[in-house]
Amino acid sequence: MNLETALDRLKEKGYKRTKQRERILEIFVKQDHYIAAKDILKKIQQDFPGVSYDTIYRNLYLLTEEEILEATELGGEKHFRLGCGTHGHHHHFICTTCGKTKSIEFCPMDKVQGLNGYDIENHKFEIYGKCPQCS
Template identity: 35%
Template structure:
C-alpha cells in the first residue's frame, strides 16, 4: 500500500520527504480514522522530534494531492483523516459517539451541481459528511 501511495504522489510531482513517509506509514497502521494529534503521538514513539505543525502541514498537502481525506466531526478535535485509495466517497458521522464510517459511493452528481452554479463558478471537487446516529447510539436514546 505504501508503494502505491508513494507512486501516486510522485506521479503528481510531489517529493517524498521522510516526514511524509512516516505520516503515511502511521495512517496505514490505524484501523479507525485518527486525528492529527493521534497521528503525531503515534509518530513520536519512533520520531520524537516531529511537531504537530509538521503533521498538519503534510496532511494538508496529502489532501491536496488526493491521497488523504479529511472528515469533519463536531467537537474540539473536529477532524479525522483517512487514506484515500479506494476512490471518491463520503462519510456517515455519528453525533452521539463521533464514529465515522465510509459511504462506499458518491450520491452527488457534479454535473448537476455545475449546472446549478452556472458558468461563474467551476466545481473541481466536493466533500460530504452525513450526520446522524449510529445503531448503538440510536438504541441508547430510546
C-alpha cells in the same frame, strides 16, 4: 489505497519520500477511520520525538491536497483518513464516536432543486451519527 500506491503518487508529483511521511501513511494504512492530527502527532513522536505539530499538519494537508488523504471536521477539529478505494463519485456516513466510515453509493445532489443558473463546481456531503457498534 495501500502504502506503496500513496508513496508512488507522491513521487510522481515530485515529492520526496521521507521517513516521517512514510510513517504518517503507515498509520493511516492500519486504520479504517478518521484520526485527529493530535493523535497522529502522538504516534509519530514515538519514532520521531523532535517532530513538530507544524510538520505533521503540513504533511497532512499536502497528502489531502494530493488526494491521498480525505479530511473532515469532527467536534471542531480536523480529522483525516486514507482515501477510500471506492471508485467513482460517492459520499460517507461517519461515526462520531469511533470515526469509522461507510460509503454511500448515491449522491444527494441529484435531488437538489432551486439552483438553476448556478455553476456548481464541487460539493461535499457527509452524514454523521453512531455506527451499529457504537450505538
